Amino acid sequence: xxxxxTMPTSDAHVNHHRPDCTDWIRSSNNVTQQFLSFGGMxxxxxxxxxxxxxxxxxxxxxxxxxxxxxxxxxxxALEYGPVEGLxxxxxxxxxxxxxxxxGTFSADHVLLTTGAMQGLDLIGKVLIDSxxxxxxxxxxxxGALDAWRPRRPAYERLRWDATPAELRGAKFVYxxxxxxNPTGALVPQAQRVALLEQVLQAQTWxxxxxxxxxxxxxxxxxxxxxAHAAARQAGAYxxxxxxxxxxxxxxVPGLRVGWVVAEAGLIQTLALAxxxxxxSSSMLTxxxxxxxxxxxxxxxxxxxxxxxxxxxxxxLCREAALHLSDWFEWEVPVGGMFxxxxxKDRAIDTNALYRLAIEEKVAFVPSSVFDFSGDDRxxxxxxxxxxxxxxLAEGVQRLxxxxxxxxxxxxxxx
Amino acid sequence: xxxxxTMPTSDAHVNHHRPDCTDWIRSSNNVTQQFLSFGGMxxxxxxxxxxxxxxxxxxxxxxxxxxxxxxxxxxxALEYGPVEGLxxxxxxxxxxxxxxxxGTFSADHVLLTTGAMQGLDLIGKVLIDSxxxxxxxxxxxxGALDAWRPRRPAYERLRWDATPAELRGAKFVYxxxxxxNPTGALVPQAQRVALLEQVLQAQTWxxxxxxxxxxxxxxxxxxxxxAHAAARQAGAYxxxxxxxxxxxxxxVPGLRVGWVVAEAGLIQTLALAxxxxxxSSSMLTxxxxxxxxxxxxxxxxxxxxxxxxxxxxxxLCREAALHLSDWFEWEVPVGGMFxxxxxKDRAIDTNALYRLAIEEKVAFVPSSVFDFSGDDRxxxxxxxxxxxxxxLAEGVQRLxxxxxxxxxxxxxxx
Numbered sequence: 001x002x003x004x005x006t007m008p009t010s011d012a013h014v015n016h017h018r019p020d021c022t023d024w025i026r027s028s029n030n031v032t033q034q035f036l037s038f039g040g041m042x043x044x045x046x047x048x049x050x051x052x053x054x055x056x057x058x059x060x061x062x063x064x065x066x067x068x069x070x071x072x073x074x075x076x077a078l079e080y081g082p083v084e085g086l087x088x089x090x091x092x093x094x095x096x097x098x099x100x101x102x103g104t105f106s107a108d109h110v111l112l113t114t115g116a117m118q119g120l121d122l123i124g125k126v127l128i129d130s131x132x133x134x135x136x137x138x139x140x141x142x143g144a145l146d147a148w149r150p151r152r153p154a155y156e157r158l159r160w161d162a163t164p165a166e167l168r169g170a171k172f173v174y175x176x177x178x179x180x181n182p183t184g185a186l187v188p189q190a191q192r193v194a195l196l197e198q199v200l201q202a203q204t205w206x207x208x209x210x211x212x213x214x215x216x217x218x219x220x221x222x223x224x225x226x227a228h229a230a231a232r233q234a235g236a237y238x239x240x241x242x243x244x245x246x247x248x249x250x251x252v253p254g255l256r257v258g259w260v261v262a263e264a265g266l267i268q269t270l271a272l273a274x275x276x277x278x279x280s281s282s283m284l285t286x287x288x289x290x291x292x293x294x295x296x297x298x299x300x301x302x303x304x305x306x307x308x309x310x311x312x313x314x315x316l317c318r319e320a321a322l323h324l325s326d327w328f329e330w331e332v333p334v335g336g337m338f339x340x341x342x343x344k345d346r347a348i349d350t351n352a353l354y355r356l357a358i359e360e361k362v363a364f365v366p367s368s369v370f371d372f373s374g375d376d377r378x379x380x381x382x383x384x385x386x387x388x389x390x391x392l393a394e395g396v397q398r399l400x401x402x403x404x405x406x407x408x409x410x411x412x413x414x
Numbered sequence: 415x416x417x418x419x420t421m422p423t424s425d426a427h428v429n430h431h432r433p434d435c436t437d438w439i440r441s442s443n444n445v446t447q448q449f450l451s452f453g454g455m456x457x458x459x460x461x462x463x464x465x466x467x468x469x470x471x472x473x474x475x476x477x478x479x480x481x482x483x484x485x486x487x488x489x490x491a492l493e494y495g496p497v498e499g500l501x502x503x504x505x506x507x508x509x510x511x512x513x514x515x516x517g518t519f520s521a522d523h524v525l526l527t528t529g530a531m532q533g534l535d536l537i538g539k540v541l542i543d544s545x546x547x548x549x550x551x552x553x554x555x556x557g558a559l560d561a562w563r564p565r566r567p568a569y570e571r572l573r574w575d576a577t578p579a580e581l582r583g584a585k586f587v588y589x590x591x592x593x594x595n596p597t598g599a600l601v602p603q604a605q606r607v608a609l610l611e612q613v614l615q616a617q618t619w620x621x622x623x624x625x626x627x628x629x630x631x632x633x634x635x636x637x638x639x640x641a642h643a644a645a646r647q648a649g650a651y652x653x654x655x656x657x658x659x660x661x662x663x664x665x666v667p668g669l670r671v672g673w674v675v676a677e678a679g680l681i682q683t684l685a686l687a688x689x690x691x692x693x694s695s696s697m698l699t700x701x702x703x704x705x706x707x708x709x710x711x712x713x714x715x716x717x718x719x720x721x722x723x724x725x726x727x728x729x730l731c732r733e734a735a736l737h738l739s740d741w742f743e744w745e746v747p748v749g750g751m752f753x754x755x756x757x758k759d760r761a762i763d764t765n766a767l768y769r770l771a772i773e774e775k776v777a778f779v780p781s782s783v784f785d786f787s788g789d790d791r792x793x794x795x796x797x798x799x800x801x802x803x804x805x806l807a808e809g810v811q812r813l814x815x816x817x818x819x820x821x822x823x824x825x826x827x828x
Contacts, residue, residue: 275560
């Protein structure tokens with residue numbers, strides 16, 4: 001079921017009497033597609049996706065917000081938008097970012113996107129030419145690697161104690177400091193400040209991807225790197241941090257509303273790239289999002305999510321301690337959606353394990369897809385937000401059976 | 415106001431202590447952004463955009479469809495979608511295409527996109543590597559040129575009587591046969607059939623972009639090229655035509671729902687590229703669109719649009735005959751949104767005229783932006799759908815004043 005990333009996976013059915021597809025797409029993978037589709041298969045326990053709990057989607061609130069949005073904007077909610085997005089929502093996000101960071105942000109610092117994923121795509125389009133250096137927190141969010149594949153960067157692993165000389169000349173540094181995808185790690189404040197200092201000295205950009213900010217299961221995450229950058233300057237923000245936000249994890253993904261916060265000149269450039277990608281995102285879903293944020297519904301809803309996700313995390317980790325700890329080790333994440341399990345014995349290849357896991361009707365994400373080289377086959381990402389505690393426990397038990405079957409197929413451990 | 419396309423327009427404010435933007439974006443233009451923003455300036459008569467009449471947006475129908483969609487799908491309307499889009503809407507579109515073309519299409523032939531513009535972006539991503547040949551109907555829709563700019567194709571003008579040898583080796587041919595953008599031209603059926611034959615012999619792809627299909631002001635447009643391709647084969651469609659549809663011109667643009675219809679293997683590949691662009695389009699707006707199409711509301715609404723747009727076209731052309739015919743010539747379009755006016759005297763440069771037109775508070779689109787070489791400066795595109803007949807007439811009169819001012823600044827005509 002899991003495509004081998006080194007093989008062409010996509011154009012197998014294309015009629016080869018016609019021209020070939022592009023080089024990059026033939027080196028692509030369809031793993032994310034598979035994970036999203038597993039979300040809809042009732043007999044598989046999916047620990048794979050990065051999906052919220054569907055039973056917590058605030059259907060009534062979205063319905064009410066939709067009616068308010070149509071009343072407030074009328075036909076304007078049905079127009080092509082300005083490329084940059086609904087002005088009122090850009091203003092609202094700028095005002096929130098100003099309040100939480102202490103910096104000075106206006107609508108000019110905000111571009112609305114079709115989910116934060118589109119922000120990654122646009123950043124690649126405006127900053128990466130083929131072969132240019134991009135330095136990424138590793139393991140790295142699969143979606144970022146997907147988004148930038150058409151631009152063909154040369155990746156390097158971020159070392160948190162890198163010197164400015166190591167960063168200089170790179171197009172940007174990429175990090176998910178809050179409850180990182182895939183590891184769930186919360187990057188300590190001292191490391192954030194140190195990295196920002198290095199980035200400033202190296203005169204490059206820093207992309208801070210922050211979808212999980214609201215999912216603070218064990219206390220506050222502390223300031224974003226954007227906040228540290230804003231604190232270092234007076235006047236309108238013009239720092240090196242390009243910040244990505246979204247309502248996909250804190251409210252609902254189906255609105256496809258995300259945003260980029262960055263210095264105003266870069267926002268203009270990103271808007272130009274967005275114009276060539278989809279002209280504008282849906283005004284209607286932006287107007288609905290405005291209502292949900294303006295009423296602060298999202299803050300109340302975040303508490304609902306945290307209260308629901310904490311026992312799920314605990315259930316998954318408790319069951320894993322019972323059934324998986326002979327073979328895997330992990331830290332209990334203090335927020336976000338994921339537990340990152342590393343094999344104690346490097347004889348365990350999670351790509352191979354995945355095939356048996358699907359036979360046992362449980363899905364996870366193997367580490368190879370989060371490694372730009374594809375070499376890391378010794379870990380796996382488990383999601384704890386999508387299913388109820390009992391289902392998560394069942395998933396872990398199935399996974400343990402898959403591990404036991406897997407080990408029987410292997411030579412004796414070294 | 416009109417950016418010179420040969421100049422960097424976008425990253426002027428980027429802090430150049432940081433790395434430069436990509437090569438392609440520095441050769442980009444922000445014309446579409448300007449046109450979309452003129453739509454919101456009350457004192458300018460915009461004949462520029464390709465925007466529907468906002469007073470005809472079916473607000474009540476969208477409101478009702480939203481409530482029905484939330485009732486029907488519940489939380490599923492708020493999920494990440496499958497990358498390919500809402501299955502029911504893909505099926506519905508496939509069934510309509512089967513009925514109108516006589517071919518055999520299923521959901522596997524349909525990818526839903528964030529407007530047809532995203533379809534163009536994805537086609538570029540999966541088919542164009544730098545320097546590869548793309549053959550375009552000329553003048554060419556600006557958005558297609560924008561979408562493919564990051565991929566750096568080598569453009570050639572489509573000749574309708576091209577030989578297969580001329581098409582062979584090109585990645586694809588691009589055409590807007592129904593009421594083309596920018597010319598408003600309806601490509602005759604014989605030319606469609608001949609082009610398809612050449613494309614089949616040349617074993618390349620043909621991209622048929624069809625946003626204006628519903629706007630048949632003077633009788634039927636006749637079969638699409640997709641229909642001709644489907645008619646030539648038995649069994650599931652596997653032809654060379656990649657067809658783009660949208661509700662942006664026939665219902666509302668703000669839902670951002672478009673689709674690609676193509677052979678199933680290519681749809682899989684395009685879905686892989688879409689996954690890396692925005693994961694999925696909004697399920698909510700797709701579910702709303704399903705309600706509007708399933709109830710056949712769009713068919714009734716198309717009649718409303720046609721009844722409103724026909725007198726607008728007539729008013730614009732009548733006023734132009736009175737005030738612009740000394741300097742420009744045009745055919746009255748039989749559908750769509752645009753009149754294409756060519757200067758009789760090549761001394762008229764519509765890029766220069768544009769600046770004076772904006773001073774006279776009227777906007778149009780100069781021909782240079784529809785020419786991949788940027789050389790064609792002798793024509794302009796006027797839109798007749800956005801404003802009432804009296805406003806269109808006022809716009810033409812302002813434009814005539816701009817032309818008169820322009821000619822006074824020029825040397826005596828040759």
